[in-house]
Amino acid sequence: MHEAAPAAPEAAVIGAGPAGLMAAEALAAQGVAVHVFDAMPSVGRKFLLAGKGGLNLTHAEPFERFVPRYGAAQAVLLPALQAFGPQALRDWAAALGVSTFVGSSQRVFPTDLKAAPLLRAWLHRLRAQGVALHMRHRWLGWADDGALVFHTPQGEQHLRPSATVLALGGASWSRLGSDGAWWPWLAARGVPLAPLAPSNCGFDVGWSAHLAAQFAGAPLKGVVLRFEGFEQAGEMVLTATGVEGSLVYAASQHLRERIAAEGAATFHLDLLPARDADWVARELAAGRGSRSLGSHLRTRLNLPPAKAALLFEGLAPGQRSDVALLAARLKALPVTVRAPRPIDEAISSAGGVRFEGLDEQLMLRALPGVFCAGEMLDWEAPTGGYLLTACFATGRRAGQGAAQWLRRPSAQSASPSTNATA
Numbered sequence: 179m180h181e182a183a184p185a186a187p188e189a190a191v192i193g194a195g196p197a198g199l200m201a202a203e204a205l206a207a208q209g210v211a212v213h214v215f216d217a218m219p220s221v222g223r224k225f226l227l228a229g230k231g232g233l234n235l236t237h238a239e240p241f242e243r244f245v246p247r248y249g250a251a252q253a254v255l256l257p258a259l260q261a262f263g264p265q266a267l268r269d270w271a272a273a274l275g276v277s278t279f280v281g282s283s284q285r286v287f288p289t290d291l292k293a294a295p296l297l298r299a300w301l302h303r304l305r306a307q308g309v310a311l312h313m314r315h316r317w318l319g320w321a322d323d324g325a326l327v328f329h330t331p332q333g334e335q336h337l338r339p340s341a342t343v344l345a346l347g348g349a350s351w352s353r354l355g356s357d358g359a360w361w362p363w364l365a366a367r368g369v370p371l372a373p374l375a376p377s378n379c380g381f382d383v384g385w386s387a388h389l390a391a392q393f394a395g396a397p398l399k400g401v402v403l404r405f406e407g408f409e410q411a412g413e414m415v416l417t418a419t420g421v422e423g424s425l426v427y428a429a430s431q432h433l434r435e436r437i438a439a440e441g442a443a444t445f446h447l448d449l450l451p452a453r454d455a456d457w458v459a460r461e462l463a464a465g466r467g468s469r470s471l472g473s474h475l476r477t478r479l480n481l482p483p484a485k486a487a488l489l490f491e492g493l494a495p496g497q498r499s500d501v502a503l504l505a506a507r508l509k510a511l512p513v514t515v516r517a518p519r520p521i522d523e524a525i526s527s528a529g530g531v532r533f534e535g536l537d538e539q540l541m542l543r544a545l546p547g548v549f550c551a552g553e554m555l556d557w558e559a560p561t562g563g564y565l566l567t568a569c570f571a572t573g574r575r576a577g578q579g580a581a582q583w584l585r586r587p588s589a590q591s592a593s594p595s596t597n598a599t600a
């Protein structure tokens with residue numbers, strides 16, 4: 179069906195997610211013959227999944243507010259984001275025939291919200307640019323002589339590209355392709371790596387059987403989550419084991435780091451942020467006649483059943499009528515999370531290739547000629563389009579870096595096989 183890859187392609191990109199495809203596009207734009215390899219039968223599976231709930235491509239806030247979302251990695255990501263930031267990404271999508279709009283929260287989506295039309299148009303253009311795609315090619319690391327080893331439908335293949343871009347993703351949703359198998363292979367080659375960890379993930383609390391059975395899946399809308407310096411309004415969801423949802427994801431880095439250090443993290447929820455503590459105390463204290471407490475909370479405080487269940491969670495029967503205690507909990511309900519959910523369930527991964535192991539072009543210092551891009555790099559960011567933007571931006575930078583590497587004066591005399599053996 180498709181042609182076999184040459185034994186020594188000019189450039190190999192491994193990983194056909196947004197980062198890898200963008201690297202391929204940047205290489206092809208410089209006239210480089212690019213071969214893209216992916217373990218899965220088709221490209222961009224996580225990207226397509228991201229499109230199921232509405233593809234949040236990027237964010238329209240001012241650039242000086244956008245960049246700090248990358249926290250500790252903002253400085254090292256800055257050159258890539260300056261060269262290909264939110265507006266450039268929107269222009270790029272527009273050139274593929276996909277218009278975008280800014281949603282109410284400043285998040286940017288394709289007009290039809292989907293990923294598939296964009297990916298289709300992009301693949302069409304990549305093929306027209308001469309990019310060759312090789313699916314069902316699972317990279318297995320390097321052979322002792324530095325060749326890239328692939329498991330393919332035709333058996334094992336060894337390739338010696340002159341430049342390689344790794345865009346293998348993190349380790350969440352492994353059934354879509356990114357499984358983090360690359361981590362020990364890079365570690366063995368002396369690449370500095372941070373352990374992969376769940377980011378934008380849910381957490382386990384350990385609810386009572388009642389709360390787990392009755393309220394798993396129930397949303398908590400219009401709450402404020404506070405954890406030390408972090409404070410954000412939004413929505414979260416109760417699960418059978420704990421909590422998840424956008425508000426929890428936004429706090430996930432802080433919570434994960436605290437759990438790693440101390441074994442647990444306690445955040446506080448304001449269940450009625452639009453009301454002050456005095457109003458809450460007054461309404462609670464108002465006579466409730468023959469009404470149950472649940473019904474009193476619903477009628478006087480407009481508190482839905484899931485919030486009421488959370489309010490009572492862990493309280494002894496005698497405490498449930500303690501009005502002062504309930505009022506305090508309504509404004510600052512402590513929730514102790516004990517473990518992040520497994521990385522496979524997370525939206526994204528933290529950790530990966532440390533920037534100290536990369537030069538400005540995202541080339542590995544330990545492996546000249548090998549570049550890295552996307553989620554496999556050691557950065558994390560909240561949901562809101564920041565993940566995809568950095569994947570596209572670093573993919574483009576790595577692709578351009580690889581093209582520059584191929585054009586360096588000494589490249590004419592360099593042996594293709596030496597690029598992974600340094």
Ligand SMILES: Cc1cc2nc3c(=O)[nH]c(=O)nc-3n(C[C@H](O)[C@H](O)[C@H](O)COP(=O)(O)OP(=O)(O)OC[C@H]3O[C@@H](n4cnc5c(N)ncnc54)[C@H](O)[C@@H]3O)c2cc1C
Pocket residue numbers: 192193194195196197198215216217218221222223224225227228229232233234235236315316317318345346347348350351354355356357358359360524525526551552553554562563564565566567569
């Ligand atoms: C449910 C969900 C919704 C999301 N929604 C959004 C959103 O709306 N906005 C946003 O910004 N981000 C979103 N994300 C995150 C975003 O999809 C990822 O950050 C992004 O896809 C990462 O891109 P990448 O190219 O680095 O890696 P990936 O997209 O993971 O691609 C890596 C590729 O490498 C291949 N690969 C891995 N190992 C090998 C190997 N050994 N050999 C060959 N191939 C290999 C994989 O098969 C895969 O195709 C979402 C994620 C999830 C899970």
